[in-house]
Structure formats: structure tokens, C-alpha cells
Amino acid sequence: MDDSTxxxxxxxxxxxxxxxxxxxxxxxxxWRTQAIPEKGLPALTVSDGPSGLRYQKPGTDAxxxxxxxPATCFPSLATAAATWDRELVAKxxxxxxxxxxxxxVGVVLGPGxxxxxxxxxxxxxxxxxxxxxxxxxxASEYVKGVQSTGSGSCVKHFAVNSQEYKRFSNDCLIDERTxxxxxxxxxxxxxxxxxxxxxxxxxVMLNGIYCSDNRHLLCEILRDEWGFEGxxxxxxxxxxxxxxxxxxxCDLAMPGAGKHLEKQALDAVHAGTLGEADITACAERIAALxxxxxxxxxxxxxxxxxRAVALKVAEEGQVLLANDGVLPLAKDAKVALIGALAxxxxxxxxxxxxINARKVETLAGLRSxxxxxxxxxxxxxxxxxxxxxxAVAAARAAEVAVVVVGLPETIESEGYDRKDMELPSSMDxxxxxxxxxAKHTVVVVQSGSxxxxxxxxxxxxxxxAGLGGEAGAKATVHVLEGxxxxxxxxxxxxxxxxxxxxxxxxxxxxxxQAQYREGTFxxxxxxxxxxxxxxxxxGEGLSYTIFEMKDLAVHxxxxxxxxxNTGKRTGVVVPQIYITAPKDGLPEPVLxxxxxxxxxxxxxxxxxxxxxxxxxxxxxxxxxWQELGGTYTVHAGxxxxxxxxxxxxxxxxKAVKSLADARLADTWYEKPEGKPxxxxxxALYGKPVPKxxxxxxxxxxxxxxxxxxxxxxxxxxxxxxxxxxxxxKGYDDPSDPQCRMSIQSSAGCALFSLVNCAGGxxxxxxxxxxxxxVNGHAPWHKA
Numbered sequence: 040m041d042d043s044t045x046x047x048x049x050x051x052x053x054x055x056x057x058x059x060x061x062x063x064x065x066x067x068x069x070w071r072t073q074a075i076p077e078k079g080l081p082a083l084t085v086s087d088g089p090s091g092l093r094y095q096k097p098g099t100d101a102x103x104x105x106x107x108x109p110a111t112c113f114p115s116l117a118t119a120a121a122t123w124d125r126e127l128v129a130k131x132x133x134x135x136x137x138x139x140x141x142x143x144v145g146v147v148l149g150p151g152x153x154x155x156x157x158x159x160x161x162x163x164x165x166x167x168x169x170x171x172x173x174x175x176x177x178a179s180e181y182v183k184g185v186q187s188t189g190s191g192s193c194v195k196h197f198a199v200n201s202q203e204y205k206r207f208s209n210d211c212l213i214d215e216r217t218x219x220x221x222x223x224x225x226x227x228x229x230x231x232x233x234x235x236x237x238x239x240x241x242x243v244m245l246n247g248i249y250c251s252d253n254r255h256l257l258c259e260i261l262r263d264e265w266g267f268e269g270x271x272x273x274x275x276x277x278x279x280x281x282x283x284x285x286x287x288x289c290d291l292a293m294p295g296a297g298k299h300l301e302k303q304a305l306d307a308v309h310a311g312t313l314g315e316a317d318i319t320a321c322a323e324r325i326a327a328l329x330x331x332x333x334x335x336x337x338x339x340x341x342x343x344x345x346r347a348v349a350l351k352v353a354e355e356g357q358v359l360l361a362n363d364g365v366l367p368l369a370k371d372a373k374v375a376l377i378g379a380l381a382x383x384x385x386x387x388x389x390x391x392x393x394i395n396a397r398k399v400e401t402l403a404g405l406r407s408x409x410x411x412x413x414x415x416x417x418x419x420x421x422x423x424x425x426x427x428x429x430a431v432a433a434a435r436a437a438e439v440a441v442v443v444v445g446l447p448e449t450i451e452s453e454g455y456d457r458k459d460m461e462l463p464s465s466m467d468x469x470x471x472x473x474x475x476x477a478k479h480t481v482v483v484v485q486s487g488s489x490x491x492x493x494x495x496x497x498x499x500x501x502x503x504a505g506l507g508g509e510a511g512a513k514a515t516v517h518v519l520e521g522x523x524x525x526x527x528x529x530x531x532x533x534x535x536x537x538x539x540x541x542x543x544x545x546x547x548x549x550x551x552q553a554q555y556r557e558g559t560f561x562x563x564x565x566x567x568x569x570x571x572x573x574x575x576x577x578g579e580g581l582s583y584t585i586f587e588m589k590d591l592a593v594h595x596x597x598x599x600x601x602x603x604n605t606g607k608r609t610g611v612v613v614p615q616i617y618i619t620a621p622k623d624g625l626p627e628p629v630l631x632x633x634x635x636x637x638x639x640x641x642x643x644x645x646x647x648x649x650x651x652x653x654x655x656x657x658x659x660x661x662x663x664w665q666e667l668g669g670t671y672t673v674h675a676g677x678x679x680x681x682x683x684x685x686x687x688x689x690x691x692x693k694a695v696k697s698l699a700d701a702r703l704a705d706t707w708y709e710k711p712e713g714k715p716x717x718x719x720x721x722a723l724y725g726k727p728v729p730k731x732x733x734x735x736x737x738x739x740x741x742x743x744x745x746x747x748x749x750x751x752x753x754x755x756x757x758x759x760x761x762x763x764x765x766x767x768k769g770y771d772d773p774s775d776p777q778c779r780m781s782i783q784s785s786a787g788c789a790l791f792s793l794v795n796c797a798g799g800x801x802x803x804x805x806x807x808x809x810x811x812x813v814n815g816h817a818p819w820h821k822a
Contacts, residue, residue: 040236040268040331048327051080057315060322061304064290065297069275070095072291072325083329085193085237085272085293089149089165090115090387090508091394092138110138111345111509112396114353115388116150116181117487118505120167121527121580122355123613124637125180131352132184132192134345139190141340145332146191146237149392150181152225153241155488155531156201156561157546159457164388164487164506168530169562169577171221172632172653175228182233191236191332194229196274198222198256199555200241203456204548207277207789208742210244213555214723216625216660218245220559224655227265236269236328240289242277242792243553247729251292252283262288270324276784276792282307290321294796299803342397346510353507353514355611359525359581360492365479365499367521367583368439375433376402376409377473378443378466378483379417385445385485386511389776390453396509402443402483405516410437414473418774420447420463427472434477441519442473445485445504454780454787456547460491460537470494483515489533492574503527521583526611526637528580528678532562534573541565544714551742552731556720560711563679564628569711578632578678584610584642591675591684596652600675600684604640611639614648614675617682618656621669624695626708630679631656657690661698668692737814741791741806752813762786 052060059075067073067082074082087093092110099106113119113131122128132150139147151162155169167174178194185192199211199222213222229235238261240250250256251273261267270290278284278292281300285307292300307313359366368374381402387394403411412430415422434440444466450457461467471494474480480498484490487506495501502525504515517523534540541557560568563577584606591600598616616634620627633656636648657671658664668691676682702722707715721728734743736751745762748755762785770778785793794806808818 040327044331045323045327047330048323051075051078051326052319052322054078055322057308057318058305060318061301063322063325064281064285064292064304064318065300066291066293066295068097069294071097072329074329080326081329081333083145083325083332084143084335085146085148086139086142086144087149087391088135088139088147089151089392090119091396092135092142092144092147093392093394094139094142094144107395108142109395109397111342111349112387112394112399113349114356114508114511115164115392115487115506116167117164117530118356118507119352120173120177120356120530121358121505122352122637123173123528123635124355125177127352127355128177129180129184130348132181133187134348136185136188136190136192137338138340138345139185140188140335140338143336144190145328145335146193147185148193148195148239150178150192151195152178152229153196153200154222154225154561156542157537157540158460158489158531158534159537159547160201160488161203161451161456162388162390162453163531164451165392165453167225169532170530170632171224172655173530173635175225178225179229179233182229182235186233186236188338190335191328192233193237193239193272194226194235195239196241197226197238197250197261198241199245199553200243202547202553203454205551207242207792208244208551209553210247210551211553211555212246212724212728214558214725217555217558219660221561223260230261230265230267236331238267238269238271240271240273240277242274249279251278251289252280252287254287257287257289270328276788276796278795279791282313285313285317285321288317288321290324292795296798297795298799299794349508350510350514353511354517354523356505356527357507357514357518357525358503358505358527358529358579359500359518360503360575360579361495361498361501362581363499365439365481366502366519366525368519370520373438374406374409375412375437375440375477376406376443377412377414377430377433377440377469379413379415380445380485381411381443382413383417384512385448385451385506386508387506388451388453388487389448390780392453393777399509400512402512402515405512409441414442414469415463415465418447419449420466422465422469427469430469431472431476434473434480437477439479439481440473440477441481441483442470443483443485444470446487446490448776449774449779451487452776452780454783460489460534462490467493471497474498481519483519489531491536495574524583524608524610525581528578528613529575530577532566532573532577533575534566534571539571539573541711541714549733550731551733552729554720554728556715556723558708558723560628560708563630565711567679568629576678576680578613578615579680580613582610582612584608586610586612586640586677588614588675588684591673591686593652593673593686593688596654598634598650598652598673598675599647601645601647602638602640603645604642607642609639609641611637612677613637614650615678616650616652617674617679618652619672619674620667621671621695624667624698625659625661625700626703627659630674632679633673657692659698661700665698666692667695667698669695739810739813741810742789744788744790745786745793748813754809755813758809759786
């Protein structure tokens, strides 16, 4: 944004009254900021868009999640990240930015940078990785791509938003080192490198303070340390205290109808606890963005070109997890295609990122010459003996059975988490039945995150197709048939079971606190340090050819190595660099990703590869960033578990022992086996953990939902039923994930957030009266 735009914004805001500036800090409606035409200030239009644009025209029912304009549906960010392809992720961002620009959208709400702490997070399909460096690297390219078109990008959800349960009021307890090194690292990379125009605060509390109100997070870190100059918006309904948020430099409360929030701010000014200068600064940032994007809508869109990008992302993002040689399929192979997801694909996740795709291809439609058997119901994965028998008969008559399984749409969505890592049990039974009858069985998995594969050793090949977007089916065909090399690599570890994950036990339901007990031991950092066996490792993925790496060396902050394709086909390899830090200081995971490249090689070709090392891999947070000196081991290889090359280097910095923390002596973090105890976490956290309380009649407050209060209150149950009934009327099927997400974001959200989002239908006074009643008091009781 240039200085002239900022000056225009300052001039407009200088002509506004205090009340007008406060009004500007509240959205006009679900997708637009306030316009003041008489002062020459237009509205800023924003739209959901992590994997494609979900634009809703003015007047469209904002809660009708599928009522959006047709747009290119790209693969989910989880699938895009599996490409490990910087340039391609940038092209995806560029395509989305162009579609936004053409529709008059100023800022695209995405990408999501939250770390995949657990495979059960319902929104993992929207996030890049369990690793902050990989997340930050790819997200920076995405943001640059979006903003190269003139559209802005809004990265989210800042910060520690790694679960859906109680996401409107969950209290995330996390030590500063873990926060900085794991959960803020990607945001810092994007802010410094890509300069996004907007940041979205998370719903949750960070150490007892809501992110929208958190001055340490939004002002001290984001603005003062990182130099962020753009606007900060809340997530929708996520403004907790408007006066505190102004002090924290949170500029915009979305969506609209926030008279109670305006009153909070004005009362604070009149009481002398909030200065008008804080409000003015926020108003200027909002006005500048609105002026910057006043000309949006002036460009055309290359729909065919964007679809080609979506196809390329889907091709590169599919990960071959197992293959005994049956893939790629022989050109004349007689194939049985089994699984209803081959006709009704699971190609995108549910929630605010749900795209109204122009055209969605299917495996069955693309390969109508393959014998087809449904095998199960696509809505819930259930099957019958007849469906299984039909599938087995088709498999027995074919040379290869391609079985398509995955998570039904009702399981994987924003708004709620998964209960476990399992596929529907009937799908597992179907795979085993087919595998017992077929000569060769190939399983294609459609999901946005890790799932259990209990039958993996019984089949010939497993291809994770991710959530491939509208062209995902064509990409799967290209990979199965070898027109495209299998080149995707996992960006999250696949444990055998959810219980293997170090955060399980204090993550998700029923906890009102999210205790980040595992510290920096997240994903592969934990599994490789604790030597816990997993189903598939971070960075893993097979190819249709064979690669050899040699001659690892490090010169300054650059690693070099040679890579050779020793096979008979052109293919892609992703050399990965990890570092092992010096020991005897702060507890450190044994590995941290420090660099990577994506390299295509023809048969017998050798390339010398240079990979820049991440400077942050050589620093730790100990009362500020400290350069950690000593002897490092640099590893190179094919995954976090397959690292055939290693060398040592010396790095200047503080002595390891000088950074040791006596509080962590003899705790889980020095030898992470099993799960950390509360005493271990309190040593890491640096203070006692507040007691977790579960509210009942008499103690309900604004952080509780109608669904929770309905358990003990007929009044709350009546109001819940009215909201749920009204939402379900808008959908043909109440089990639709968009319907479930809408319910969880209204009847299931914190009461204060419902007030923020209700458009005046639930005013603040009514919410307080309701709280009084459900707690056994008169409606007019003074809380």
C-alpha cells in the first residue's frame, strides 16, 4: 500500500466524528465494511477463499453456505501443501486472487496457518502442515500470489486455533517458547516475507485473554516486533471486548450489527479508559484498505487456465503411500472401480471454505470402461451384504481392483472435530473383502487429514488423493495410470492411532482448556525423538522411479547435495534437510526441518541441488531469541525418518549450557516417553495451571452455548430448537456438513459470539436475561 492511499485514509478519518470512527470499526454486513459515501469512503468487500472463492452477492443469505457464486474449486490447502512446490502454490494464490478481483472482492480470507497439532482437528484440511517452516514457506508464496493480482490476503487464525471444539471460548495454555517456535513461526514468516494486507484473530483465548483483545499478541508481537502495518479483523463473531480490542490494535469486528460493541467502546472513551487515538488508528487502517480496493471488479478471469492450475496442484499433491509394483496401471489392464466416492467424490471440506464448483469430475465418469460397483453408501459409508458381494464379484473378474474410500462429508468439516482417525468400519470391511478376492488391490483415499489404514499390508498400493478439488478425479487417473509421476509428500505424520499423538488426553472435547503440554514436541518432532512407530512419516511419499542422494555439504547457510534418478522413468524427488541441535541446553526435538527443494529428473540424470537453510532452525526462545551455538548435525534425505546423509557444522552463538532451564530438569521434556504429566507442564508453563471448570446451572456465563445450557434449561432448549429448526429448513439434508457447521456456529457457539453474529436478533440485553434465567435468577437480575 503506497503512502498516498494512507494519506487519503487519514484525511477521510480526520473528518469523522468519534461515533463515526467507532461505527467504521464494525462490519456493515457479513462481507462488507461500512461505507461513508459522503466522505468518499467506499466499503471493503471480503470473501472466504482458502481453496477457491466463496463469494456471496449482496442480499444473499449469509448462512446459506452453498449459496455462493460459481468459482474454481482448488484442492484443499492440505493437498496443495503436499506438493512441496513453492511456485505452484503461488500460481494457485494468483488464480484465486484473480477470481476475487473480478468479482469486486478486495481481500481473500485465507490462507489458514494453524499448526496440525492433532490429526482429529476438523479443519486440518484447511491448514498446511504440522511443521511451521513448511507452513510459512508455502503460505508466503500463496499470499504473494493472491496479492500480485491486486487483491489482498488475510492470513488466519492468529493464533493457536488447532481444534474446533469450544473454538469460540477455549483457553489455550501455552508457554512462550512453544508459542514462538511452533505456533507463531509461520505467521512471522508470512508477515515479514509476504506482507499480507490483513490478519484475522482467532476465536480462542491465549493464556486467559481472547485473541481479539490480546495486546501482547496483536500489538507487541505482530505490529511492534514483526512490523505488520495492515488491518486486523476478528473471526466472524469473535470480538469479545471492543474497548480492550482497540487497545490491542484490533481494527475491525465482523460481521455487522454490533451496536453493543460500539457502546462498549464509547463508554470506555467517556470513562477515560480508552483513548480516541486508538480508535483513530484503527479507523485509518480500515479506510486505507477500502480505498486501496475501490477499483476491484475490473479484471477478467481465465477459467480454463485456473482449472489447469487446479489440476496441476491435485496431481502433485497426491501421495503414494504404498506400492508393490502394480502402479502405474498397465495401459490394457482390466480394472474394477469400487466405491461410491468414485461417483460422488469427497473433493472438499465443509464449512466456510466450501466452494460452488463449476464442474466436478468423477473417477467413474472419466473411466466409464472400468467395471463399477458402489460398495457402500456415499453419505455415511454404510454397506450391505449385497453391495459387498457385487464389489467382490467385480474385483474377482478384473486384473486390478481400484477401491475408493475416504471420510464422508459429514465427518470432516469446520465446526466440529473428528472423534477418531478411523474410516467408516464398513469401508474397512469392504477393502478386506475385495483384497481377498482380487489379484491386485489399489486403494485410493479421499480425506483432508490422516486416517487409519488397518488393511494396508493386505493390498498392493495405497494412494492418498487428499481433497483434490474439482479436477481431483482427473489428477487421480493421471497418477494411477502413470501419466504423472507420484510426487506428493506428506506434510503431517500419520500415526497408527489418535491415542499415539502426544496432545491427546487434554485436547478437544470435553476440555475447556487446551493445555499445550507437549511443548515443541509436535508431529515428527515428537515421534522421532520418542522413537514412537508411526504408519507414515512426515515428508514421506513414493515415486515411480528411484533416486539416490550423495555428497551432502554445508557452506555458510546453504546445503548442497547431488541427486540422481537411477530408475527408468522421469520423476520428482523432494530432498529434505533437517538439523539436530546441540544437546545439554534447553530440551530439543532430535530433528527440525530446515530446508527443502522439489527436483524433477529424467532417467539417469543427476543434478546438483542447493538448499538454503532456515536461520530460525539455529535459534531458540529463552527470554527473547537466542542464537544457539555449538555443533549441529545436518541431515538430508527423503523424509523425517529416511535420512541417509549427514554432516556436522559449527555455528556461532550462545553456549548451550547457558540457555538451560533448571525448571525442566528431570521432566518429560528431557526424555519424552508416554505423555507429559501436569507437573511437567507446570514446569514448562512456569506457573500453576488454572483449575478447569465445567459450568452447570448457577455458573453458566457468556462463554457457554445454547446447546450446553439446554441440558439444564427449558428456555435455552426452546431457543436452541428455534435456531436449529430455522437452519435445517435451509437444507435438504440436516446431516449436510454445511448445516452442521452452521448449527455449531450459532446454537453451539459462545453466547457472546451469538450476540455478535445474530444481526440484532439476539441483543446483548436478551442474552444477559437468558443467562439469568438458566442460572435460576429473575431475568432482570444484576449479574
